[in-house]
Amino acid sequence: MSDRHRGAPDTVVVGAGLAGLACASDLCRVGRRVVLLEASDGPGGRMRxxxxxxxxxxxxxxxxxxxxPQVKRRLxxxxxxxxxFTPGFVAHTPTGPVRLADPTRRPSAAGALLPGRALTARDLAASAALTARDALLPVALLKRRPDRATSAALSRAGLSDAAVNHILRPFLSGVFLEDGLETSARFFHLVWRSLVRGTLxxxxxGIGAVPAQLAGGLPDHVLRLETPVAEVTASGVLLTDGSEVSATTVVVATDAVTAARLLPGLPVPGxxxxxxxxxxxxxxxxxxxxxxxxxxxxxxxxxxxxxxxxxxxxxxxxxxxxxxxxxxxxxxxxxxxxxxxxxxxxxxxxxxxxxxxxxxxxxxAMPPPWPLSLTTRFGPGRYVCGDHRATGSVQGALASGTRAAREVLADSAPG
The missing domain is CATH 3.90.660.20 (Protoporphyrinogen oxidase, mitochondrial; domain 2)
Structure with a gap:
């Protein structure tokens, strides 16, 4: 371990989920003395x-x-x-199972996409146009679109109620964890783009291998497991065992409920x-x-x-x-x-x-209009990051942690 990581920390990161791991990694890389405190017995947060x-x-x-992008950069x-997984899914509809697959990756599945088998000709054309736009348009344009509920966006794209309710809604309910398609359409378009361009x-x-790899890249003694934080104080953090860890900068990288407890007054989504x-x-x-x-x-x-x-x-x-x-x-x-x-x-x-x-x-919960990224600054020397400050995804968590590190460094730069 480099000597620059020894001694009293200048930054405490609370929570070793993806956001906390990304933040700690970026700060360590530029020589900050960081302690990453995790309440449980392993890194990963919800990804264990x-x-x-x-x-x-x-x-x-x-x-x-x-x-x-953050996955490609860090892992x-x-x-x-x-x-x-198979590039597609099977939807069990009132008329029986319907198989939808990407014909560009699995040509043998193209027959299931003939008009009348899974979708009408109109729905096929609408879904193809939607997919092409999301896959090919620059991300910046997708982010600048007027926001609305995903249900409204699908209707505006020309998809029928039957296609939405029997095929897309069941699939997207598992992505958004809600069955009303009330999630931000901006987020939906980014998710749809990632599904088309990536591989699931x-x-x-196991999924825990992802945060384990990130944790393995940290310098020795940065990550401290089974070290729950009771309170963020004026001088650092107070642990539940009564001891204190002093630091001029504290980054809270926990779930939304814990973050609101540690940083009273922090607004958090449901x-x-x-x-x-x-x-x-x-x-x-x-x-x-x-x-x-x-x-x-x-x-x-x-x-x-x-x-x-x-x-x-x-x-x-x-x-x-x-x-x-x-x-x-x-x-x-x-x-x-x-x-x-x-x-x-x-x-x-x-x-x-x-x-x-x-x-x-x-x-x-990400109802429209949903900001795709929020500042991590909470107060002088206090920051907060996590998917609840960006989007509910691996990309969102990692990007929020990245932003926290960037804002910490900007605020501590001379001048």
Whole structure:
């Protein structure tokens, strides 16, 4: 470790999620003495993976998008051993399952896009035009568009109510964690662009491999685990054990609720909750790495994770991930299992539930007009970053942490 990272810190970063890791990394790179304090036993925040009896269990279903600029800048994608999903999804509609896939990546799926099979000719033309605009226009133009709800944007694009309600809404509900398509259309267009230009994957070692790689790039002794912060003080931070860490600069990089507690008066958006159920199955109910979505809304989405990455379960066992909006209420798991029988067309009575994860603030609510990036400055020497200060995505969290480091350095520069 370089001597410049020894001694009393000049900056304390609270929270080792993606935003905190990005901020700490950028500050360390230019010679700031940084301490990164994390309350739990590992980095990653909501992006963690548990190992249990040979299973890899992400704390809530997540996917990794290779097209994000911050991902390309910060991560060694090869070492993550990424395993791709099918470029598309299957939507279970009132008239049966509909498969939508990108014909430029999977030409064999082009037949499903013939008019009348999945979408009408008008819907196909509207979706093609929407996709081309989002994929090809400069990002700056997408960001400057007038903001409205995603539902209004899809209607304005010429998509029919049937296409939206039976196909796009079920898919986007899993992206936004809300089923009214009330999320900012600016964010939707950026997400749609990233889906077209990138590949959705999972690391072979679970989604937690992403923050683990970022943490591994920090200098020794910067990251301190199991060190919860009770209060931000005038001189630094007070830990829950009563000790203090002094620093002229404090960056709060926690979830929105914790950030509001540590920085009283900080306005924060509401949060979206999601619950993910993991089931072990003797044989795969779907022999392909494809995401399924449910137009009834009973299940947000489901997939056989071991078809994406066989490393997620012991040999000879399939692992199925299924998510629902909200928390794990009594009886919900039984309802989910019955719906999975319909979706997969198989008897699910013998499926073994491994665990269920509820994430209360999995994503920030992002109604229009939603600012795609907010300053991280809160007060003299005090900063706040996270996806709730940008967009609810890996890109948003990393970009907010990047902005925090940049503003910290700008404010401390001579003159």
């Amino acid at each position: 993976t548990d190992r249990r009896d040979g299973f890899l269990l992400d704390r809530g279903f997540q996917v990794f998008n290779t097209s994000y 060694d994608l090869r070492s993550l051993r990424l395993r791709p 994957c999972l690391p072979a070692d 949060g979206r909750a999601v619950t993910t159920y993991y089931h072990a199955v003797d044989s795969t109910p779907m022999p392909e790495p494809t995401l399924m979505v449910d137009s009834t809304g009973t299940v947000l989405n489901t997939c056989v994770l071991t078809e994406v990455a066989a490393t997620y379960a012991p040999p000879g066992t399939a692992l199925v991930s299924s998510s629902v909006l909200g928390t794990d209420e009594p009886g919900t798991s039984d309802v989910v299992l019955r719906r999975l029988a319909d979706l997969y067309g198989t008897d699910t009575s013998g499926w073994q539930q491994i665990t269920a994860y509820t994430v209360e603030g999995a994503l920030p």
